[in-house]
Amino acid sequence: MNTPTAPAATFQETAHQQTARLIDGKAASIRLLTEVTAGVATLAAQGVTPGLAVVLVGDDPASGVYVRNKLKRTVECGMQSFEHRLPVQTTEAELLTLVAMLNASAEVHGILVQLPLPAHIEEAAVLEAIDPAKDVDGFHRMNVGALVQGADALAPCTPTGCMRLLRDTFTEQGGDLSGLHAVVIGRSNIVGKPMAILLLAANCTVTQLHSRSQNSADLCRQADIVVAAVGRPNMINAEWIKPGAVVIDVGINRIEQPAEDSPTGKARTRLVGDVDFDTVVSVAGAITPVPGGVGPMTIACLLANTLTAARRQSA
Numbered sequence: 001m002n003t004p005t006a007p008a009a010t011f012q013e014t015a016h017q018q019t020a021r022l023i024d025g026k027a028a029s030i031r032l033l034t035e036v037t038a039g040v041a042t043l044a045a046q047g048v049t050p051g052l053a054v055v056l057v058g059d060d061p062a063s064g065v066y067v068r069n070k071l072k073r074t075v076e077c078g079m080q081s082f083e084h085r086l087p088v089q090t091t092e093a094e095l096l097t098l099v100a101m102l103n104a105s106a107e108v109h110g111i112l113v114q115l116p117l118p119a120h121i122e123e124a125a126v127l128e129a130i131d132p133a134k135d136v137d138g139f140h141r142m143n144v145g146a147l148v149q150g151a152d153a154l155a156p157c158t159p160t161g162c163m164r165l166l167r168d169t170f171t172e173q174g175g176d177l178s179g180l181h182a183v184v185i186g187r188s189n190i191v192g193k194p195m196a197i198l199l200l201a202a203n204c205t206v207t208q209l210h211s212r213s214q215n216s217a218d219l220c221r222q223a224d225i226v227v228a229a230v231g232r233p234n235m236i237n238a239e240w241i242k243p244g245a246v247v248i249d250v251g252i253n254r255i256e257q258p259a260e261d262s263p264t265g266k267a268r269t270r271l272v273g274d275v276d277f278d279t280v281v282s283v284a285g286a287i288t289p290v291p292g293g294v295g296p297m298t299i300a301c302l303l304a305n306t307l308t309a310a311r312r313q314s315a
């Protein structure tokens with residue numbers, strides 16, 4: 001093993017003792033969508049218009065919003081959009097028949113089945129039925145395996161978006177994250193696990209915390225980079241954060257806000273992350289807000305993956 005060396009002067013050494021810099025995911029997503037739009041135009045000029053099929057089963061209101069946003073951005077980028085809304089009582093067999101049809105369609109380069117699916121449908125069976133070349137969510141085992149081995153893969157959109165935000169935040173080091181200690185909180189297949197793989201591929205030292213971890217706050221306080229993806233509102237407070245650390249908040253939790261705390265004086269719901277923004281903002285060096293942080297990057301990375309898939313299928 002090489003003699004350990006201290007990481008190069010990092011963002012946090014220069015940035016602490018002040019309010020954290022806000023990492024603007026909305027602006028970063030617009031930059032990426034602009035690149036994707038140019039790539040789509042180039043491919044279209046060669047006779048291939050990338051096509052994305054989005055499948056939504058049931059009427060979960062949040063999923064409905066995400067799907068609507070995906071369809072809107074798809075069209076804005078110049079891609080073809082194929083929308084499939086199925087009733088909640090759709091059977092697994094019916095859904096698999098649709099997936100097979102989309103796999104066979106030459107106009108469809110990317111397929112996305114919005115999660116969560118209704119409880120009677122086995123999610124894994126549906127995700128494994130998608131042609132890995134069209135799996136723009138990067139959830140198929142073939143793509144997960146390729147990601148782990150560092151081979152060309154369609155990588156999951158939310159972790160990819162987080163990596164882009166991190167590289168942008170560390171521009172002073174040329175986007176180099178080598179040697180930094182990254183703590184990922186959460187181990188879901190969609191975010192936590194692929195996030196850890198991507199950070200490892202970027203030469204970070206990675207610690208993964210989860211519901212059974214002990215001394216989580218102490219471990220987290222050693223991190224240069226914290227990625228919170230647990231789905232528990234405001235769980236990570238200032239005591240978990242080393243001064244100057246870069247904090248990426250993947251959580252999207254809708255909580256009730258009582259009338260007395262609401263700016264309008266009426267009870268309403270409010271979107272918060274897994275990170276207690278109000279306390280962490282004065283300790284961290286940089287932080288993503290919720291909304292306007294990771295969320296918009298998820299959709300931009302989905303369209304980037306669709307462009308990549310279309311390029312590969314037409315090569």
Ligand SMILES: Nc1nc2c(c(=O)[nH]1)N[C@@H](CN(C=O)c1ccc(C(=O)N[C@@H](CCC(=O)O)C(=O)O)cc1)CN2
Binds near residue numbers: 066114290293295297
């Ligand atoms: N098949 C998939 N299902 C789900 C995924 C996924 O990547 N693929 N991720 C999430 C939901 N999701 C995309 O599908 C998603 C969630 C949130 C956002 C977003 O832009 N959030 C905004 C706030 C939006 C709001 O007001 O509710 C933000 O954070 O600024 C985009 C995509 C689960 N399912």
Ligand SMILES: [Mg+2]
Binds near residue numbers: 117119120121123
């Ligand atoms: Mg299920």
